[in-house]
Amino acid sequence: MSDPTPAPIPSSDSGAPLIEAPHSRRPLLAVVGVLAVALIAGLAFALTRGGDDAPRATDGAAASGERVRVVLGAVGASDPYWTTLTEAADAAGLDLEIKDFAEYPLPNPALSEGELDANQFQHIVYLAQYNVANDDDLVPIGSTAVYPLxxxxxxxxxxxxxxxxxxxxxxxxxxxxxxxxxxxxxxxxxxxxxxxxxxxxxxxxxxxxxxxxxxxxxxxxxxxxxxxxxxxxxxxxxxxxxxxxxxxxxxxDDPKDPSTLPYVNIFAVRAEDKDNPAITKLVKVYQDSQSVKDGVQEASGGTAEFVTVSQADLERTLREVESQIRAQR
CATH class of the missing domain: 3.40.190.10 (Periplasmic binding protein-like II)
Incomplete structure (x- = not known):
């Protein structure tokens, strides 16, 4: 990606493209600031819906063995791999509902307000920009890929x-x-x-x-x-x-170089949900499913570099970038 919300996001003087998304011949980076790249018109809710009767992942502990519904926010989620991810999640006992947002400034506030259980559309630098601008504390729970520059x-x-x-x-x-x-x-x-x-x-x-x-x-x-x-x-x-x-x-970019870590795309959650077992399971489904990865590679024109980074390292990097942003103010 590569950016989302009615709430303000700090803009660079040039409206820098920031977020990377795995879309071949589509915008791969989102704008840092109020200039967001609109990928689709309107807000399409429930692109892929699971069972609405299943308890939400963040509504409290489900009974042992009970299916759980995870509501995931994305931007431009029309590529086939999102359906593949939904099917893989279903096999793992999760009812995945994807809410597809029209613009990058939308999924983070939707997550903060509880409309979503998690989102997956941004990298660490963007999340840091959002948190600092909005005094929020969203955190990464898992990594997906780097889309190299x-x-x-x-x-x-x-x-x-x-x-x-x-x-x-x-x-x-x-x-x-x-x-x-x-x-x-x-x-x-x-x-x-x-x-x-x-x-x-x-x-x-x-x-x-x-x-x-x-x-x-x-x-x-x-x-x-x-x-x-x-x-x-x-x-x-x-x-x-x-x-x-x-x-x-x-x-x-070398995905193994520490300087690339801020550009790793992530699943993000509210701070209180960083150990949520259902969302952690969804991250693992994404990371372990070869069919999902194949779909992401096809959508990205073969540019995706998949990485698995610990939640602790992701959050540490987020805090470091947030500190750098505050120091520049």
Whole structure:
């Protein structure tokens, strides 16, 4: 994703795309701020409904062996893998009801207000932005995947071939600029002061310790810069439209690199439900189902990098990002 709510969300000066969603040739990132990407018109409730008679997962302990209904919020949940997930949940004894929201600013407040038991549409950076802006305490309960941001070139087939002193382009919006710089650092092209973070800018590039110069351009212009620069970070939204293939990337986020953790997509819940057994079971169904993963990969154009991160590490990362956001205020 890649953002949701009547309540305000902190906006970057550029309205940075932030949330990643596994939709091939659809917006993969959501806007940090009031400019949200509308994926569908209107609010379609109960895209896939379970048994309404089953007790809600967050209504209290169900009797032993009793089926439980989990209400999950999503954005643009029209891809077939959501049906696959519902079927897999049913086999595990869960009645999964998916509420499909039209815009990213909607599922988090719906979760806070108890309309949902959980949602799955955002990564940690976005959740941190929402929590700080709204004085909320939603938490991640499980990880899904990273949808990598990648480096492309029309001149070089390998990062090692990029000449020292050449120019590499990154998007100029806050979120993707920071993430793009982290990709360049992981690839050994630049060194960021203090190791870099989800809020790094070009000003944080240590020029004397970096192999390349970095220039920022509007995100939709980075593909057109390729003939004139050594390489460019290109948002997933623009890769195929630029006549490129995802497989053409010469570098991308490393899901195992700690700097990528804030961009892991998550299941989120209210703080009091972080140990809820039914929602934990749903996360495990997602993580363990190969048919669900196959569907996500198909929807994402093969870009999804599935990761399993402990709830403790997810929540620790959330708190760190929240602290960084507050420090910038």
């Amino acid at each position: 990648a480096l492309y070139s029309k001149k070089y087939d390998d990062v090692a071939a990029i000449p020292d002193g050449s120019t590499v382009v990154v998007p100029d919006d806050d979120a993707n600029q920071a993430r793009g710089l982290l990709v360049l650092q992981q690839a050994g092209l630049v060194k960021l002061k203090d190791g870099g973070s989800a809020f790094s800018t070009i000003a944080d590039v240590d020029a004397s310790a970096s192999r390349v110069k970095v220039k920022a351009l509007q995100a939709d212009l980075t593909p057109t810069s390729l003939p004139d620069v050594a390489a460019a970070i290109i948002n997933n939204d623009f890769v195929e439209d630029a006549g490129l293939k995802f497989a053409d990337a010469i570098a991308k």
